[in-house]
Amino acid sequence: MLKDLFMGLSQNQLLNSAAKKYGLKLGAQNVVAGTNIEETIKSIKELNSHGISCTVDNLGEFVYEKEEATEAKEQILKVIDAIHENHVDAHISLKPTQLGLDIDYTFCLNNLEEIVERASKYDIHVNIDMEDNSHLQPSFDILDDLSRNYDNVGTVIQAYFYRAEEDIQKYKNYRLRIVKGAYKEPKEFAYQEKKEIDENFIKLIEWHLLNGKFTSIATHDHNIIDHVKRFVRANNIPYDKFEFQMLYGFRKELQLQLASEGYNFCTYVPFGSDWYGYFMRRLAERPQNLNLVVKQVFNK
Numbered sequence: 492m493l494k495d496l497f498m499g500l501s502q503n504q505l506l507n508s509a510a511k512k513y514g515l516k517l518g519a520q521n522v523v524a525g526t527n528i529e530e531t532i533k534s535i536k537e538l539n540s541h542g543i544s545c546t547v548d549n550l551g552e553f554v555y556e557k558e559e560a561t562e563a564k565e566q567i568l569k570v571i572d573a574i575h576e577n578h579v580d581a582h583i584s585l586k587p588t589q590l591g592l593d594i595d596y597t598f599c600l601n602n603l604e605e606i607v608e609r610a611s612k613y614d615i616h617v618n619i620d621m622e623d624n625s626h627l628q629p630s631f632d633i634l635d636d637l638s639r640n641y642d643n644v645g646t647v648i649q650a651y652f653y654r655a656e657e658d659i660q661k662y663k664n665y666r667l668r669i670v671k672g673a674y675k676e677p678k679e680f681a682y683q684e685k686k687e688i689d690e691n692f693i694k695l696i697e698w699h700l701l702n703g704k705f706t707s708i709a710t711h712d713h714n715i716i717d718h719v720k721r722f723v724r725a726n727n728i729p730y731d732k733f734e735f736q737m738l739y740g741f742r743k744e745l746q747l748q749l750a751s752e753g754y755n756f757c758t759y760v761p762f763g764s765d766w767y768g769y770f771m772r773r774l775a776e777r778p779q780n781l782n783l784v785v786k787q788v789f790n791k
């Protein structure tokens with residue numbers, strides 16, 4: 492029930508515009524690193540000081556105007572320059588719909604190419620985040636097109652999709668982030684039950700750890716993390732072949748613990764004024780995150 496409510500709210504464009512106008516509210520500041528690049532670099536330096544690397548996401552979605560997509564591209568180029576100039580340990584995560592995928596494929600591809608080109612000059616990796624099923628194939632097409640000229644790109648495999656196993660085999664030579672999947676998908680395309688999704692998630696992680704280039708295991712689920720720890724030990728997987736990833740502001744103690752245990756750890760650092768959809772999806776995933784809102788309202 493609550494999941495559906497928040498998922499519906501995440502796609503409300505009116506509330507999204509209002510949120511952009513009024514800044515970080517409702518507790519979003521606990522899970523968003525800042526509204527500008529300066530604040531974000533500060534947050535990255537703090538995480539780096541604990542041995543944690545970062546992947547930076549300039550928040551934004553529902554982009555249907557070329558001007559807005561171009562602004563997003565310019566902002567991401569500035570982030571890449573800032574990562575380089577500040578010598579911080581960070582790479583880029585981006586969403587194709589923010590860069591014009593719903594406007595025109597070639598326009599979006601050109602935007603991504605400019606970003607990947609700039610990042611490649613500084614040896615910075617770019618991850619193409621995966622969105623809902625309607626954008627899945629075009630996002631893989633963009634990856635295919637980009638990888639003809641660049642090797643600093645990778646993407647995400649969402650374990651709830653039936654096709655994930657085929658995709659992971661096709662893209663095994665890429666740096667891949669494996670996740671459960673954050674959008675509400677119909678049973679025509681995706682597993683619906685937590686048990687089935689978790690089983691497929693573990694299967695994909697194990698397969699890519701054994702056969703793939705580099706695996707980012709992105710989850711807050713301690714059971715999955717413990718399973719991966721046992722699996723890498725049993726199979727002698729070198730620590731430089733994988734990392735754990737979590738979102739900024741979630742399970743901070745566990746993030747620090749994994750980094751201090753010697754695992755590569757990367758925090759997903761979202762920033763910017765377009766925080767609304769991101770924040771609503773986090774509430775949909777885990778209604779207990781409402782605590783963040785309640786604490787804020789009562790100013791505790």
Ligand code: FDA
Pocket residue numbers: 619620621622647649670671672673674709710711712713736737738741742758759776777
């Ligand atoms: P899940 O929400 O299934 O929780 C499992 C269990 O873990 C819970 O029952 C609880 O015990 C524990 N737990 C979870 N969160 C907790 C918390 N905050 N505190 C205490 N215990 C907690 N999705 C997508 O579709 N495309 C993408 O590109 C990405 N990218 C991405 C990057 C990163 C770094 C992360 C971490 C996640 C994504 N996702 C994503 C989101 C992903 O698909 C998924 O929706 C969320 O991570 C939620 O699933 P989890 O595996 O984290 O645990």
